[in-house]
Amino acid sequence: MDYILTTYELTKQYGSYKASNEVSIHVQRGAIYGLIGRNGAGKTTLMKMIGGLSRPTSGSYAIRGKNGESTEQMMSKVGILIEAPGLYPNMTAMQNLTTKAIALGINDKKYLMGLLEEVGLADTGKKKAKQFSLGMKQRLGIAMALVNKPELLILDEPINGLDPQGIAEMRGILHHLCHDRGITILISSHILDELSKVATQYGIIHEGRLLEEESKEELFGKCCERLELKTSDINKTLEVLNTMGFSKIEVKDDAINIYERLNESGAITVALAKENIQTNEIAVKTEALEDYYFQLTGGNENV
């Protein structure tokens, strides 16, 4: 597998508290890797360590397979937007980009204008960053992260606080960067629905620990559709289902979940009626990513 970023038991400890606890993630080149976790789960801490803003207490990471001292050369290939975008409020969008570009020895106004066009800010002219909406600031933050032509973009909660239009614009930008420019994106969010629309790989992080890491297919396979059945007699119902040839069955509380032949609810109801079993409820249900996340992390507080 071609990984652009691998972390090896990356840990950040403050006193006795481990904000990031031996986290090992594997980000495939060209992926949009979604870090899922509630507030305070350790997403930002992990991203800050990878982005070079904070030093790991222990563990390491490799970018394009290079770790240790040689990570240094690779750091110039990483663009970051962590927490609020770092912008000079009294400067225009172009002046902010120019400031970073000068520091990196880039003297190409056309290139910078191209970046502004990519994020939809080409016509902001002399408007100062302090007059920008939150969405515009976030998009300028992404343009800032792109100045050094990164191969890996680290975006921490870029859709946080955006209105629906802003979220849609951001989604479009992420798709463009990943698919048209081939930039790998590591993105965190606690808005799972939105993340599920863009990410192709997932890491679920909780209380500083990585609970699961899987591809979109694997994760969505776990969040699959099922037939939920509630009857007057669970044991007799199971016998009937067994006779009908159903095998992917799970009993949960007072319901029976059937994970196959979802279009046979009518036949099931008739078969149960023949055995004098009353069907109280039968419906096709889909477990959302959010439900799966709650199940994994054990609760839905503070998400």
Added chain:
Amino acid sequence: MFNLIKMNLYRMSRAVSTWVIAIVTVCFALLQFGSLKLIFDDPFNMFSGEAGSMVAFDRLDGVSAVTTFLQNGNVLIILAIFVVLFANAEHKCGFDKNLIGLSKNRWKQTLARWISAVIGMTALIAIGFGVMLGLTALFVDAFTFGSAVAMFKSLGLMYLGAVAFSAIFFFFTTLFNNSVGGVVTSLVLTTGIFNLFEMLMDMLVKKIFSSPKVLPTDIFYDSVFMNFSHSDASTKAILIFAGISVVYIVLSLLGSMVLQQRRDVK
């Protein structure tokens, strides 16, 4: 490093605070010129018979102009505010996050920032002193230029002192990670608030050692700078002053660079 300095100068030129401080410096220079004109030419006969009694020197030449302008708590406060605001601006708005992760040698960014602050400070001194000296030379009858060598020697020494102060202000701004800490420290140092503590330290040292060779006021930089009389200083005194200044610059910069290198970005 060169690119980082260029970047810092670019952002300095676009910061409102830079231009506000430049205007304040020019106003201060005009105020100084006005005071000298009033005291030495005494156009309203306010100080008849006692010209010069309001200032520490009895003649007005290039050297005393340097003293008036630079060895003065007010101009140091202006420079301190400039250095503190400039040093902290990048962190305050979070712009530092765009650059810090790109290199493991974060100390270079700190050094570049300080060098840029010194360049800005030099420009402010040049503008302020230029305005004051020019107007004084043109409009104060009592002014005689005197020895250019002596004036530039004084200017050089006082400039070195201002640079040392800038390094100290820069260090405290980095240490506290905000402008308030830096401004408070610079006010404490430049307004003489720290003097009381220094005198107490002197008394303490004198009590412990019967005849100490070095007192705290000999090494606390605000005392070293304010008490240095460059017009009649011996070579040894000049060397001690320059040496202490350089030590403060080196220590303050090293401290700032180590802090930046080791500290996480919040």
